[in-house]
Amino acid sequence: MKSVLFVCLGNICRSPTADGVFKALVEERGLTDQIAVDSAGTAAYHIGNPPDSRSADAAQKRGYDLSPLRARQVIATDFEQFDYILAMDNENLANLQAMRPNNATAYLGLFLDFATVSEDEVPDPYYGGDQGFEHVLDLVESASVGLLQHIEKEL
Incomplete structure (x- = not known):
């Protein structure tokens, strides 16, 4: 079983x-019994809240x-429970590196390292318009395909 945490x-x-x-792609490939997926934030601003309605609408x-x-x-404990911890941008990555326990073995890196795009960060669409959410989806779809191909080689 492999596990992925998006941050x-x-x-x-x-x-x-x-x-x-990523969950949809895992399900489409019939790998839900081999790959677990979750997400989290580095800050406690929205604990317990659903995704932003603009993100949910664009995804839907x-x-x-x-x-x-x-x-x-x-x-x-996320650093013990997950095989991959993937940050959306360099600031998230730096925050994760600062909280990472010394004995952690999880792969820690940028999500877009697995994408076929020239960008290295997924930009935060929170303060922008609808196009920002569409762009996030484009980047996430690209990186999800690359990540799944990478993980499938390990299964």
Whole structure:
């Protein structure tokens, strides 16, 4: 069993989008019994809240259901429980590196390292318009395909 944790700042836009898209891809490939997926935020701003309605609406238009997801904050045991902890941007990555226990063995890196795009960060669409949420979905879909191909080689 492999496990993936997607991380952004508040866990209401980018990481739940990645969670929903990647879970759908895992289900489509029939790998739900081999790959576990979750998401979290580095900050505690929105704990218990559903994804931002703009993220959920944009995802729904592409066939992804984010409604079961609720925001949570990254905790120390996540570094033991997950094989991959993937940050949406460099600030999230730096925050994760600062909280990472010395004995952690999880892969810690940027999610877009697995994408076929020239960008290295998934931009936060929170303060922008609808196009930002569409762009996040484009990036997340690309990285999800690459990540799944990478994990499938390990199964």
